[in-house]
Amino acid sequence: MKLYMFEHCSLCFRVRMTAALKGAHLQEMPVLDDDTETMTKLVGKRVIPILIKDDGMAMLESMDMVKYIESLGKPLLTGPERPEIAAWADAVIHRTALLTMPRYPLLGLPEFATAAALNHYRFRKRKVFGDFVELLANTRRYIAELTPDLEALDGMIESPEAINGALSLDDVRVLPLLRSAAVVKGLKMPSKVRSYFETMMERTGYAPLPEV
Numbered sequence: 001m002k003l004y005m006f007e008h009c010s011l012c013f014r015v016r017m018t019a020a021l022k023g024a025h026l027q028e029m030p031v032l033d034d035d036t037e038t039m040t041k042l043v044g045k046r047v048i049p050i051l052i053k054d055d056g057m058a059m060l061e062s063m064d065m066v067k068y069i070e071s072l073g074k075p076l077l078t079g080p081e082r083p084e085i086a087a088w089a090d091a092v093i094h095r096t097a098l099l100t101m102p103r104y105p106l107l108g109l110p111e112f113a114t115a116a117a118l119n120h121y122r123f124r125k126r127k128v129f130g131d132f133v134e135l136l137a138n139t140r141r142y143i144a145e146l147t148p149d150l151e152a153l154d155g156m157i158e159s160p161e162a163i164n165g166a167l168s169l170d171d172v173r174v175l176p177l178l179r180s181a182a183v184v185k186g187l188k189m190p191s192k193v194r195s196y197f198e199t200m201m202e203r204t205g206y207a208p209l210p211e212v
């Protein structure tokens with residue numbers, strides 16, 4: 001299987017963590033941010049992640065990819081799911097984005113390896129999220145706005161090894177968002193969140209992203 005991906009992409013990390021936890025082979029194919037041609041050749045449009053299965057068929061939905069990988073070999077994500085965890089993840093992504101979007105291009109990630117790719121990202125994200133200098137200058141406010149979410153999550157974590165006690169799709173919803181939030185220097189994760197994040201990242205074998 002091949003995964004066309006951006007290193008900073010939390011939807012991509014859903015797929016990567018699932019393959020890693022299952023011990024499934026996944027060939028990671030980093031794409032430059034301005035390389036729309038590669039995506040279009042594969043699936044006719046600009047989108048990431050793209051999973052190309054061993055039979056050559058493409059998948060475009062990250063959760064479908066996760067479920068497909070989960071269907072291979074011994075089941076792993078067998079734990080219960082809680083609707084409040086999915087609701088937490090849906091709500092929090094809007095608040096983390098204001099902190100993470102202006103930071104990703106500062107981390108030396110492969111998708112920004114050329115000046116053209118870097119500015120392609122800055123140009124298109126600025127249209128959606130606003131001026132990056134202003135976003136970074138508002139870091140304290142955005143951290144303060146995110147802190148109650150992290151505290152709420154702290155109260156929902158059942159084990160550092162699985163949010164609901166046994167691994168489930170809820171871990172796939174939450175861990176990639178924490179990996180993204182962890183790029184923010186000065187963001188304090190409450191103790192259970194921190195312990196869950198560190199334990200789970202260790203289990204996946206992926207190092208956290210740098211923080212800035």
Ligand SMILES: N[C@@H](CCC(=O)N[C@@H](CS)C(=O)NCC(=O)O)C(=O)O
Binds near residue numbers: 009011046048062
């Ligand atoms: N529902 C899709 C959403 C995929 C998606 O929105 N990908 C974003 C990146 S995270 C994308 O391709 N954006 C277009 C772009 O980067 O230009 C999934 O879960 O995989």
